[in-house]
């Protein structure tokens with residue numbers, strides 16, 4: 580089932596990114612662009628991630644890379660950061676959810 584219709588990101592892809600270390604909607608956005616356009620999916624992504632159950636957060640806190648580049652996104656160039664073309668509403672939703 581699609582979570583982010585703007586970028587065609589499925590619930591399964593969000594879970595794969597979470598398994599690879601993405602703990603926040605912002606990290607999901609960095610890995611897949613999900614949530615960076617209209618922002619209407621951010622709350623759902625946040626719900627999928629849950630609260631207080633991120634085993635890799637400890638790695639990030641220690642300065643270790645918490646994200647893996649192994650999970651495929653919509654494009655290879657999207658995996659490094661939030662895209663420059665992200666809309667204001669999507670970014671606002673990400674800020675609220677972070």
Ligand code: FES
Pocket residue numbers: 582583584585586613614615616617618619620621669
């Ligand atoms: S549905 Fe995800 S950014 Fe629009």
